[in-house]
Amino acid sequence: MKLIYSNENKLLVHNVKNILEAEGIDVFIKNEFAQGAMGEVAVFDTWPELWINDESDFERASVIVEGVNRKANAADWVCNNCQEVNDASFEVCWKCQEAES
Ligand SMILES: [Zn+2]
Numbered sequence: 001m002k003l004i005y006s007n008e009n010k011l012l013v014h015n016v017k018n019i020l021e022a023e024g025i026d027v028f029i030k031n032e033f034a035q036g037a038m039g040e041v042a043v044f045d046t047w048p049e050l051w052i053n054d055e056s057d058f059e060r061a062s063v064i065v066e067g068v069n070r071k072a073n074a075a076d077w078v079c080n081n082c083q084e085v086n087d088a089s090f091e092v093c094w095k096c097q098e099a100e101s
Contacts, residue, residue, distance in 0.1 A: 004061045005050040013048040015089055016068055025061050026053040 005016045020027045030049040052061050074088035081098035092099050
């Protein structure tokens with residue numbers, strides 16, 4: 001097992017998990033529920049972590065995560081369908097599943 005990604009935003013961790021799973025990479029999340037127990041302030045130790053089960057997937061997974069991170073630094077986008085603001089790393093609207101246009 002190997003740590004591949006961590007972020008204080010649980011939604012982003014789930015997003016990366018979905019992308020890696022779609023690529024056939026076996027992943028799981030640690031610390032998913034640790035944040036609530038720690039109160040408002042997110043301590044780095046309690047960030048949700050995304051781990052891969054098979055270390056032979058690590059290189060391929062790193063490339064994918066790198067791509068996601070690059071996108072995450074881009075601007076947020078607004079859904080044409082429901083006007084919800086989406087993080088740049090999301091491929092589809094988190095609310096209505098409409099694809100980014
Ligand atoms: Zn939408």
